[in-house]
Amino acid sequence: MTKIGFVLDQRSCIGCHACTVACKQEHGVELGVFRTWVKYVETGTFPDVKRNFSVMRCNHCEDAPCVAICPTKALFKREDGVVDFDSDRCIGCKACMNACPYDALYIDPQTQTAAKCNFCAHRLDEGLKPSCEIVCPTQAITSGDLDDPDSEVSRLIDTVPSRVRAPEQGTRPQVFYLGVHDAAIDPLAIAQGREYLSQIPDSQREKLRPLKDEGTATTVSDIAHPPPWGWKVSSYFLSKGVAAGAMMLAVLLLVVGADGSALADVVPGAVALAGIAVTGLFLVWDLKQPTRFYYLFTKPQRRSWLALGAQVINLAAIVALVFTVAAILDLDGLRDALRWAMVPAGAALAGYTALLFNQCEGRDLWQSPLLLPHTIVNALLAGAGTLAVAALFFDVSADIEDALAWSLGLAAALSGAIALLDAYGRHPTRQAERAAKNLRRDLYARPFRAGLLLGALVPAAVAAAVLAGAPSALLAGGGVVALVGLWLYEDAWVRAGQSVPLS
Template sequence: MTRLGFLLDSESCIGCHACTVACKAEHDVPIGVNRTWVKYIETGTFPDVGRHFSVMRCNHCDDAPCISICPTNALFRADNGVVDFDDDNCIGCKGCMNACPYDAIYINPATNTANKCNFCNHRIEQGLEPSCVVVCPTHAIKVADLDDPADEVTGLIARSETAVRAPEQNTQPKVYYRGADAASLDPLRTAIADDGMIWADTTAQHPTADLGGDGVVARTAYTTAHEMTWKAKVSSYLVTKAVAAGMMMVAALLVLLGHGGEQAAVGVVPPVVAGVFLALTAVLLVGDLKRPERFYYLITRGNRRSWLVKGAAVLGGFAAVSAAWFVAGAVESEGALQVLAAPAALLGLATAGYTAFLFAQCEGRDLWQSPLVLPTLLAQAVVAGGAGYAVMELAVDGPAPVAVQWVLLAGVLATAMLVAAELLGRGTPHVEAAVAAMARGRYARQFWIGGVALGLVVPAVLVAVSLAVDSGPVLAAVAGICAVAGMWCYEDSFVRAGQSVPLS
């Protein structure tokens, strides 16, 4: 058995970028993205300063989260242990990019598919070394067969003091660093200075630097930029499916409370609204793919371990139950609605909550690993369901408007408590850096004004007033609209803050 890995000798590296250039030439890598690159950091204060080099690339992990999350098996493990990719299978979902704790994967702008270092496997299969190994003038890059105790480089790894990147992620990386400055391997211990980097225009700060440099011990003098992958479409999809799920969950509750005979408010309008928002969810999900024309690969080439595939199955099941609910409501079959109530409620919960398990597969984003993500998504679905019914009652007389307002208020209060727990809790340095970006950094205004004030405080006050003075449906409807708008602000800040922490 062969299990290939790299030994990167930072003591020998001179920062010449020959490996980067050779990699680009070998694989025709476009400008602006890299499979391998050299990171420079500077330590100390003048005149006692030093510059350190570290080669960054895919770590070909034994427990590779990119393989698990890939919905179409576009990322796979070759027989020699290398994590390789197949352009023909990739749909450009970008899940692998958030799953990778090493910023090693990029979207190739020429093919709109995910690419990365693949160990020059085409060369390995011909008995040749990777191009970066061939051109390195100081032999700082070495290939090891980690399953061969007689292998010279494997013995060197065993005898030397080596380190790996992000060992806390437990991905079992197979790229070992010898002589690397610890700060070079931990992006939270370095920061880009206000005057930027050499050979680069960026002056962007990461959250640790934004907070005054706690933990920062070195300056990042050169590295490769990595764009944020999931943005407004993903934030919006979290809200649209919450509305769809919430409407059917509240409708199921009303059926169980004996209101199944209300054709419009229970039997017809909820599945119609759910269908519209499920359609929007599908449009957002497919629209966010870099290769949207391949979306059906989720079915024809699906990886059952991926929550992108499991989530698609959940959405499909929920759509089917919603359609059956509409038919039962249209023919006024209260008995059928009673039979469908439990499946609708359970699939509504699954629709609202499965993204927590998808986020959990994104090993590179510690904020998304929180156990509070699932209950928060479920509480938001309750808010969205109450909000949807509150707005619906402006046009359709609902069977239990006061109960709907209590549902909305309960969801808002539960969400507020969960958000507070997220802010006040402790976590890994990555979690705390992401929370800092959300609550005190670049996303703070959106989070506090949109997510908290508009999405939680205003709805709670409006619903409380409506319940106290029996003001009719208007205040509750306004509260519902504010709650859903604020939900988007919160989700967008949460999604972006989770990706704001540098990984390389």
């Protein structure tokens, strides 16, 4: 077996960018994006300042998280260990960008598909060296077979102490650094690096002052890595939560709604179908290649929770559709049988997103064990809030009103408790802790706190008031506020997870 890897000798690197230029020329890389680049980091204080260089690129991990999360097998490992990609299969979901702990992937502006260093695989197949290695004037770049003890790369690693980037991620990267400064490969050692600030409005940069105290170095040259996912993903969280929550609450409403109210049978299924439809729109809209969305079904990669999630959405839609049709046609036996299937289908619809975000190994905040229960609780909150609004338009019994009030209040209280525990609790890595600080204290503190207030505290108080005898119409207002608060919280959480630099 062959296992190809790089050795980057930063002791001899002069920061000339020849490797970057050669890579761009070899692959026709567009302006503004890079497969390989040189990062400049300065350490020390005047007049004892030193500039350190580090060459950044795909690490061709032995256990590559980008390959595992890719829903269409656009990313794959070759037999020689090179992580390559097929742009013709890519749907532009950007999941690989959040799975990579090294900021190695980008969206090609020309093809609108993911791209990265592929070790010049076409040259390797012809027995040639990568273009970056050929042009390096100081021989700071060496490639070869890491499994061959007599190869130059193996000799260098055996004789000179080497380092890899983010070893704690467990990806077993196949790019080794010699003589590299800690700060050059540790993005959290940087004090207010410009690549970190490039995505932050000027009005908010003052909130990042704590980074200056944590950092030991300054980046003077690097490239920007804007967060791949934004408000569309946050909105997809909410719409999917509405659908999943309505499905899970269908049993409760049917049990207490024996008076035959439409809110207890037709409405939960109809709300679920509407939520699933909106979710699909957001998912496709967020793709860089939306016309290829059907690849999720025709070219799926079974390890990816993005591909598996598409099947979960289909299953939930089928269950909700049959349940709704049975309710409309007064097929009570079929409807009552399906109400029990609505609960696990709704839970799966809510929970698969947690498993998808867990696969984004580059974002440590999203690895929380609280994520799965939180997505299910938030779905119950979203479903209860939506059904509370729908109750304004139907004749409902006091039992149904009480059931919705209890559901809204308990889900809101539990959601708020989990959110606080996730943001203020202990975090296993420095990256997760930095992201949590950005959520609760720095960049996203305002939407996070507003989300807790509107999505947890207010709905819980409204529900308690309604149960104590306040007008039932007040519950609909609590439902609207809960949905707004949920979106604010989830948007802040999605953005905070991507706010910590990885390179």
